[in-house]
Amino acid sequence: MPADQPRHGPALVPGSPRQVAVVGAGMVGLATAWFLQEAGVAVTVYERDHVAAGASWGNAGWLTPGLVAPLPEPAVLRYGLRAVTSPRSPVYVPLRADGSLLRFLGSFVLHSTARRWRRGMAAFVPLNRRALEAFDVLAAGGVEARTQPARPLLACFRRERDVEPLLTELEAIRATGQDVDASPVTGRRARDLEPALTDRVEAAVQIHGQRYLHPPEFLASLAHAVRTRGGELLEGTGVTDVRDEPGGVTVVTSTGGRQRHDAVVVATGAHLGELARRHGVRQPVQAGRGYSFSVPVEQLPRGPLYFPAQRVACTPLGDRLRVAGMMEFRRPGEPLDPRRITAVVDAVRPFLRGVHLDDRRDEWVGSRPCTPDGLPLLGATASPRVFVAGGHGMWGIALGPATGQLLAQAVVKGEAPPELTPFDPLRQTP
């Protein structure tokens, strides 16, 4: 497509950036690059490592707008310190947390109130509404990897009374205007639906109308589409600085290269703060590390399985089951802790049959980009030609394309669409 002919994107007007750099080739960066191209913008994507080197590789791949909600919520306050300092706990904080982690946690706790959760949820609703449709736009525009309907997503519980917190949460989500269709079923019905469940599952909730994808395949396909449309994707090219200078924005790479662009979008996941801070973004982005692995199964589950009490997500990917879980607040670069893999395995073993949990492949740790108020950072920084897109925490796969679509509008028109207002990267929070 010629660089100045828009398809479904906003039209370029005089003064619109024509050549934009995106830093980071995860879901958010690549989706933003794709939607910029849709608007007729030429893109260069800088990636320190390779496509999907960050959280966008080993995640559970759920496209579940019905479950998207801010991470800080009142239940966090009930975990208590003992729970979160045990390596077996699904939410883990090291005992020797450093200053920046302590500041993040302090602010996170302040946001874990019902009132703030409702406010955050209201901000997510318009983004959630666009989430699945944005995947359809990618598909219609030539991204070959497909999303799968979850028929249904099944949340599984040990006891009937354990279902209550999820139903209450879904009710609270519905009360904010988010559509979510869920129906409780007995353990027996759950096992009929999903023979991979054991009789330790005594109750379940079917959540309808959601989807999932195969993260590595989808990201490869999205990267391929960006390249095919003429985008330059520079893997192995880390960015050390982004400078807003007269006449353009200069991207400085780790090899000392300097390249001028009309605008830059920083989409570096859990590393967002490193490049965004000098452009006035004060909100910290903390790594909420999660673990995953894949295992062979005798009969592949028909759709994703969710164990809310254990905080574990299982997703059929190809001919294997990916098992993902844990929220570990540590530095992104620290090594994988095998105790966390063991904790995930032990948590789900009683509930699954015909699933060979000891025959694991692709053991992986990756960093969810988490903000203290649980909302992403999307839009222009104090430098109007430098934008950030990230901080989606648990939901950057589901919300990546909708984010890219809206952010491309902000870049091209120089004005943020109203859906992005609550996600202003310059917002001040306690």
Ligand SMILES: Cc1cc2nc3c(=O)[nH]c(=O)nc-3n(C[C@H](O)[C@H](O)[C@H](O)COP(=O)(O)OP(=O)(O)OC[C@H]3O[C@@H](n4cnc5c(N)ncnc54)[C@H](O)[C@@H]3O)c2cc1C
């Ligand atoms: C276990 C687990 C399960 C999850 N399950 C789901 C799920 O089911 N559904 C969902 O929606 N979300 C899920 N998530 C969250 C989701 O994975 C993230 O929110 C999402 O991948 C973030 O995407 P991103 O593009 O912002 O960041 P990333 O995917 O981390 O991409 C950032 C990229 O920037 C690159 N980079 C960093 N610094 C630089 C630099 N200086 N120069 C150049 N490149 C740089 C990195 O190498 C990386 O490739 C899960 C996460 C985990 C850990």
